[in-house]
Amino acid sequence: MNRRPTIAxxxxxxxxxxxxxxxxxxxxxxxxxxxxxMAPAIAEALGKIRRPSVIWLSFQECTGCTESLTRSHxxxxxxxxxxxxxxxxxxxxxxASGEAAEHAREEAMKEPxxxxxxxxxxxxxxxxxxxxIAGISNLQMxxxxxxxxxxxxxxxxxxxxxxxPMANPNPTGAAGVQALMDQGLIARKPVINVPGCPPxxxxxxxxxxxxxxxxxxxxxDALGRPLNxxxxxxxxxxxxxxxxxxxxxxxxxxxxxxxxxxxxFELGCKGPTTHNxxxxxxxxxxxxxxxxxxxxxxxxxxxxxxxxxxFYKALSAPADPLSFAAGAAVAGAAVxxxxxxxxxxxxxxxxxxxxxxxxKDLEK
Amino acid sequence: xxxxxxxxxxxxxxxxxxVAVFLLGTIWRLxxxxxxxRKQDLSAPRNAAGASGWHTVVRRSMPPPGMLKRSPVSYxxxxxxxxxxxxxxxxxxxxIVLIENLIGLSWPALPSQVVDxxxxxxxxxxxxxxxxxxxxxxxxxxxxxxDYFTWAVTFLPVLTGYLAVQHLLxxxxxxxxxxxxxxxILLVVLPFTKLFHVFTLFASRWYNGNANAHKGVPx
Amino acid sequence: MSGLDNIPVNVEAPAMPxxxxxxxxxxxxxxxSLQTLLTxxxxxxxDLRSLPLLPGELDYLRERLGKGEVQVDVNxxxxxxxIETAIRGVWWVTHRNAIDNVMAEFLEVSFCPDIIRAQxxxxxxxxxxxxxxxxxxxxx
Numbered sequence: 001m002n003r004r005p006t007i008a009x010x011x012x013x014x015x016x017x018x019x020x021x022x023x024x025x026x027x028x029x030x031x032x033x034x035x036x037x038m039a040p041a042i043a044e045a046l047g048k049i050r051r052p053s054v055i056w057l058s059f060q061e062c063t064g065c066t067e068s069l070t071r072s073h074x075x076x077x078x079x080x081x082x083x084x085x086x087x088x089x090x091x092x093x094x095x096a097s098g099e100a101a102e103h104a105r106e107e108a109m110k111e112p113x114x115x116x117x118x119x120x121x122x123x124x125x126x127x128x129x130x131x132x133i134a135g136i137s138n139l140q141m142x143x144x145x146x147x148x149x150x151x152x153x154x155x156x157x158x159x160x161x162x163x164x165p166m167a168n169p170n171p172t173g174a175a176g177v178q179a180l181m182d183q184g185l186i187a188r189k190p191v192i193n194v195p196g197c198p199p200x201x202x203x204x205x206x207x208x209x210x211x212x213x214x215x216x217x218x219x220x221d222a223l224g225r226p227l228n229x230x231x232x233x234x235x236x237x238x239x240x241x242x243x244x245x246x247x248x249x250x251x252x253x254x255x256x257x258x259x260x261x262x263x264x265f266e267l268g269c270k271g272p273t274t275h276n277x278x279x280x281x282x283x284x285x286x287x288x289x290x291x292x293x294x295x296x297x298x299x300x301x302x303x304x305x306x307x308x309x310x311f312y313k314a315l316s317a318p319a320d321p322l323s324f325a326a327g328a329a330v331a332g333a334a335v336x337x338x339x340x341x342x343x344x345x346x347x348x349x350x351x352x353x354x355x356x357x358x359x360k361d362l363e364k
Numbered sequence: 365x366x367x368x369x370x371x372x373x374x375x376x377x378x379x380x381x382x383v384a385v386f387l388l389g390t391i392w393r394l395x396x397x398x399x400x401x402r403k404q405d406l407s408a409p410r411n412a413a414g415a416s417g418w419h420t421v422v423r424r425s426m427p428p429p430g431m432l433k434r435s436p437v438s439y440x441x442x443x444x445x446x447x448x449x450x451x452x453x454x455x456x457x458x459x460i461v462l463i464e465n466l467i468g469l470s471w472p473a474l475p476s477q478v479v480d481x482x483x484x485x486x487x488x489x490x491x492x493x494x495x496x497x498x499x500x501x502x503x504x505x506x507x508x509x510x511d512y513f514t515w516a517v518t519f520l521p522v523l524t525g526y527l528a529v530q531h532l533l534x535x536x537x538x539x540x541x542x543x544x545x546x547x548x549i550l551l552v553v554l555p556f557t558k559l560f561h562v563f564t565l566f567a568s569r570w571y572n573g574n575a576n577a578h579k580g581v582p583x
Numbered sequence: 584m585s586g587l588d589n590i591p592v593n594v595e596a597p598a599m600p601x602x603x604x605x606x607x608x609x610x611x612x613x614x615x616s617l618q619t620l621l622t623x624x625x626x627x628x629x630d631l632r633s634l635p636l637l638p639g640e641l642d643y644l645r646e647r648l649g650k651g652e653v654q655v656d657v658n659x660x661x662x663x664x665x666i667e668t669a670i671r672g673v674w675w676v677t678h679r680n681a682i683d684n685v686m687a688e689f690l691e692v693s694f695c696p697d698i699i700r701a702q703x704x705x706x707x708x709x710x711x712x713x714x715x716x717x718x719x720x721x722x723x
Contacts, residue, residue: 016660017659017705018703019701020660023657023663026689027687029687030687030689036629222535233536242637265457273537280632280634285684304366304369308375317375317465318376318466322379324384325380325384329388336395336396339399340395
């Protein structure tokens, strides 16, 4: 296939009217969290770009990210976007298996400039033997595939930051894609991190739509996450925020406060330090998000969230039990008592050495 | 180390170390100070109205006549920042959660806007006392490195806490980590500097008052 | 479901119109946009999904804006409704997909939302279709 069709051509081929296309662009703008005024720009851009090839690599993962994506109710904007890309390799979704599947990947890699999507972390300990596909280690496969890629999108917290496989004690030496680039183990390419456990389907497709529409990496934060989805913390966008400010907190999951929908901070909500779009984009087709269902945010789109102490411990509370405290108190008491004996000894020896001064002494 | 790792460290091992040093230092010094004792005063006690340890504890909390006018910054700002600190430290909801986790006690919190205001007043008062310390030749002469150092370790937790809540300067996660870190520095430093007055203030007042009462002097 | 219904959950929304503070902001934005529409003809739209709204705030907004004279159903990639509010020039646009899930929801400020207008390229194609139709009639 020499000339991939433009996305507008693709949609026209499906018999979609300009009016429908306009609606699609408006919905896409909303999906990408762009101002609604951007819809014409999207329409124009979609008229120009070609259907790109996408290779999706799944490493140490639970398929939750793919599940999230495929659970987006079809047909939706998301599914239309998937019509726009040519998903050439995805070992869960593709029909081919074994040799044929790997062959599809090798074929897709022949034309540089494809997009690589990764879910799952990559084990690098002991030569990467802890996870292999078709006898190729994950690290080797990623290295080969990234070589000619235009960009890499890390889908899910595992691919972005290492996630659960990297959690203490990290037996497989798991790492995220960005970390491997930083260590020089794979070629350096532009990376978009789309963390979450799993990420919101609309966010996955929104980021892809942005890349496809504008052919460029969206503005990213310091952790490589698109600002239009990860720019705000859950806390700042949370509809329960007014309760936090008023000091109204649920203390247990079944008290008065919990029933009245008060703030879940004291029940361990990690909303203040978590950046994601859950509070606005929501889950299950805009139904709700965890806090709306009465459970605090667990911070799944942040690095090391698994090692950040209990999900049910308030952010301001200690992450681990204070194991040194009792020992330190005893040691402090021991030192204090020791010092007081020393001081007493000093005092009594001073008393013993005391001589009554006489007039003679003063004349000396 | 990214900001999340820093936050995890300060919430975990960092806090563990800081609380341990704080407890060790505090208990050590309390034992040492209170076991010192004093030589018995063999003179006959002279009684005077209003002269006792307890009187002094109360009286030293008020400015002596005329002093409020002569040194308004010391008294007004001094009071303002001490009360402000108490409000910020003990009546902000996340702090109460921390205390509850540590010792199991909890009480109602103030709305965060009130705590914000208290934090601003505290910082303003602390800056005033610092400026006063630098501007007044006598105060400056009496000041040592420790005075400036303890001012800084007290001021930083309030500043970083306020910046974190208001989302200023740095991302919240980073600022929160720095805030907790600054409190940990305060905890480590407290038992070994003049900040130990949080534990000894009233006892030393009582002691002075009692010694002077023996001599018949209400101070 | 019946088991869940027995749990006495009562979500308390802070007293309107304070709440999240966003309903007031939206109404104010509509006011300036209407002003701009009158002076420069520039259209504007607000994405209702990009704002955190408390439960019930969307209904509150719908109630405040009321219902106008025009209601349009658009069948393109699923069902869309364009409803003029009692504030003329402000349109409540809801885009749904083929299985009736809301894809996007906007408040548009314009004399007539673009989605209602026939698009130039579509009209051109229709002309061809009509011509072909007529040609077919003439042949038979």
